[in-house]
Amino acid sequence: MRHFAVVGSGPAGFYTAEALEKAYGDRARIDILDRYPVPYGLIRFGVAPDHQSLKAVSKRYDKVAESASVDFIGNVSVGGDVSVAELLELYDAVILAVGAPNDRKLGIPGEDLAGVVGSAEFVGWYNGHPEFADLDPPLGGTHAAVIGNGNVALDCARILSKTRHEFEGSDIVGHALDALDHSAIRTVTILGRRGPHQIAMTPKELGEVGHLEDAVPVVDMADFPPPEADEPLEPGLRKSVTLLRGFADLEANKSKTMVFDFFAKPVAIEGDGRAERIVVERTQLDENGAARGTGETYEVPASLVITAIGYSTPPLQGVAYDERGTKFLNDSGRIADRLYAVGWARRGPTGTIGTNRPDGYEVADHVVADMPAGSAGDRAGAGGLKRLLESRGVMPTDYQDWRKIEQTEESRARPGCPREKFVRVDDWLKTLGR
Numbered sequence: 001m002r003h004f005a006v007v008g009s010g011p012a013g014f015y016t017a018e019a020l021e022k023a024y025g026d027r028a029r030i031d032i033l034d035r036y037p038v039p040y041g042l043i044r045f046g047v048a049p050d051h052q053s054l055k056a057v058s059k060r061y062d063k064v065a066e067s068a069s070v071d072f073i074g075n076v077s078v079g080g081d082v083s084v085a086e087l088l089e090l091y092d093a094v095i096l097a098v099g100a101p102n103d104r105k106l107g108i109p110g111e112d113l114a115g116v117v118g119s120a121e122f123v124g125w126y127n128g129h130p131e132f133a134d135l136d137p138p139l140g141g142t143h144a145a146v147i148g149n150g151n152v153a154l155d156c157a158r159i160l161s162k163t164r165h166e167f168e169g170s171d172i173v174g175h176a177l178d179a180l181d182h183s184a185i186r187t188v189t190i191l192g193r194r195g196p197h198q199i200a201m202t203p204k205e206l207g208e209v210g211h212l213e214d215a216v217p218v219v220d221m222a223d224f225p226p227p228e229a230d231e232p233l234e235p236g237l238r239k240s241v242t243l244l245r246g247f248a249d250l251e252a253n254k255s256k257t258m259v260f261d262f263f264a265k266p267v268a269i270e271g272d273g274r275a276e277r278i279v280v281e282r283t284q285l286d287e288n289g290a291a292r293g294t295g296e297t298y299e300v301p302a303s304l305v306i307t308a309i310g311y312s313t314p315p316l317q318g319v320a321y322d323e324r325g326t327k328f329l330n331d332s333g334r335i336a337d338r339l340y341a342v343g344w345a346r347r348g349p350t351g352t353i354g355t356n357r358p359d360g361y362e363v364a365d366h367v368v369a370d371m372p373a374g375s376a377g378d379r380a381g382a383g384g385l386k387r388l389l390e391s392r393g394v395m396p397t398d399y400q401d402w403r404k405i406e407q408t409e410e411s412r413a414r415p416g417c418p419r420e421k422f423v424r425v426d427d428w429l430k431t432l433g434r
């Protein structure tokens with residue numbers, strides 16, 4: 001019997017477990033470990049609460065968790081409760097699927113002022129992430145800014161711009177919904193260092209902001225090249241740019257605006273003890289497509305500044321780390337003997353949920369090549385792990401525990417919404433009678 005530990009229960013962890021289960025059948029036991037008592041990683045804590053159809057992918061992961069060879073072991077932090085070296089003693093292979101949970105820093109003065117938050121924090125706050133439940137982002141001013149030109153930036157801007165009514169059917173947590181409902185923010189400026197042709201926003205997400213109940217997107221046509229320059233763009237990007245151009249025709253007849261400010265590089269955040277404005281330098285593209293400052297600066301008012309410029313994987317003791325790429329150093333998913341990486345921890349923080357599937361299957365193929373199905377293994381697996389955790393006073397959760405938590409969250413839901421999430425680890429554990 002082979003024993004495999006997949007560390008992380010986000011998409012990458014689940015697709016890898018699914019692939020290993022298919023490859024080994026009942027000749028392997030696959031444990032999916034997670035630091036939280038509940039599974040799914042960014043499906044629960046990242047994907048926007050008003051995008052329920054995407055979150056439904058977790059139903060597929062449930063099938064994996066329910067299969068006879070797979071166990072979920074939650075409430076276990078690798079690097080804290082148990083080390084990677086210890087897991088390698090206990091398991092034939094360890095696959096790190098820990099994602100990239102840390103916000104990348106801008107590296108400009110004023111970044112540490114109150115009122116400046118990373119997108120992981122802000123997104124975690126409205127999605128019920130236990131570490132960010134107390135974030136309390138300042139929503140009392142009229143201006144906010146989001147720095148970044150990807151879908152996460154757009155998620156943050158959209159969440160700030162929606163009405164309470166528009167959150168019906170979502171699983172936004174109650175404390176965030178109430179705070180957003182009382183928000184005074186009327187203008188959200190989205191700052192991008194480069195232009196409309198360089199955005200990483202997809203058509204579905206852009207299309208959505210053109211139809212908000214009480215907010216209208218605003219673009220400056222001077223930022224756009226002539227329409228014929230869109231022709232050579234990849235079709236998805238061309239569609240996004242067409243949608244952006246269309247925003248110029250919308251009437252500004254709503255109470256909130258979402259301003260797309262292109263060729264805008266933040267150089268400082270200023271304010272008296274807290275963020276009040278961003279100093280922005282106008283840029284232009286050089287011959288390599290990089291943004292170069294022109295020296296011209298201006299100010300964008302913002303008492304809430306959300307940085308959405310990417311994420312990094314925190315290092316784990318004993319695991320080779322690629323400082324530049326902010327992920328584990330790996331060769332097609334192989335880190336070292338019997339140690340692998342998958343998902344954002346392998347590739348860096350890019351790609352959709354679906355991108356993690358081929359990734360997981362590829363890494364599982366490496367495991368199969370290194371440890372052919374049918375070959376013997378003599379590691380202790382979950383039994384040994386649980387003994388070790390018990391000796392350290394760590395109480396893991398299992399898949400049945402998760403279903404109990406899920407059912408309780410569903411029973412607490414507001415009318416028309418799928419669930420009211422618990423936002424504290426203690427509450428999850430109390431639900432289980434611990």
Ligand SMILES: Cc1cc2nc3c(=O)[nH]c(=O)nc-3n(C[C@H](O)[C@H](O)[C@H](O)COP(=O)(O)OP(=O)(O)OC[C@H]3O[C@@H](n4cnc5c(N)ncnc54)[C@H](O)[C@@H]3O)c2cc1C
Nearest residue numbers: 008010011012034035041042046078098099343344352353
């Ligand atoms: C804000 C946001 C919105 C997004 N929206 C979309 C979208 O709408 N559509 C789409 O296709 N993609 C979206 N994505 C991208 C998608 O979420 C990622 O592609 C995917 O989640 C990456 O999967 P992963 O398994 O590598 O990482 P994650 O989903 O981050 O999973 C990592 C898991 O590892 C666990 N973990 C971390 N460290 C440890 C540790 N030390 N010990 C134990 N467990 C640990 C975490 O708790 C987590 O469960 C979004 C991403 C973000 C950030």
